[in-house]
Amino acid sequence: MVTVISIAFTMGLIGSLHCLGMCGPLALSLPIRHDRLTSKLGGALLYNLGRVTTYAAAGLLLGAVGQTVSFAGAQQWLSVTLGILILIYIVFPKDYASNSRMARLTNGAFLNLRYQLGKLFSS
Numbered sequence: 001m002v003t004v005i006s007i008a009f010t011m012g013l014i015g016s017l018h019c020l021g022m023c024g025p026l027a028l029s030l031p032i033r034h035d036r037l038t039s040k041l042g043g044a045l046l047y048n049l050g051r052v053t054t055y056a057a058a059g060l061l062l063g064a065v066g067q068t069v070s071f072a073g074a075q076q077w078l079s080v081t082l083g084i085l086i087l088i089y090i091v092f093p094k095d096y097a098s099n100s101r102m103a104r105l106t107n108g109a110f111l112n113l114r115y116q117l118g119k120l121f122s123s
C-alpha cells in the first residue's frame with residue numbers, strides 16, 4: 001500500500017513539471033484584467049473550464065477509438081506498430097521528422113496559429 005502511494009506521489013510530482021512548463025506560461029499570457037477580483041476569477045474559471053472540457057472531449061474521443069480497435073482485435077498489432085514507429089523516430093529523428101511533408105505542414109500551421117494568437121492578444 002505504501003509503495004502504491006509513493007508511486008502515485010512521484011507520478012504527480014513529475015506530472016506537475018509538465019504543468020509548470022506548459023500550462024503556467026499559457027495561463028500567465030491570458031488577457032485577463034487583474035484590477036477586479038471578479039474579472040480575475042471569471043477569467044480563471046473560463047480558462048480552466050475550457051481546459052477540462054478539452055481534455056475530457058479528447059479522452060472521450062481517444063477512448064472510443066481505442067474501444068473500437070480493441071473490439072476489432074487489432075489493438076495488439078496497432079500497439080506493436082506504433083511502438084516500432086516511435087523507436088524509429090527516436091533512433092532517426094532528423095531523417096524522418098524534419099524532411100517529411102507532415103513536418104512542413106504542421107510547422108506552417110503552428111506559425112499561422114502563433115500569428116493569429118499574437119493578433120488576438122495585442123488588440
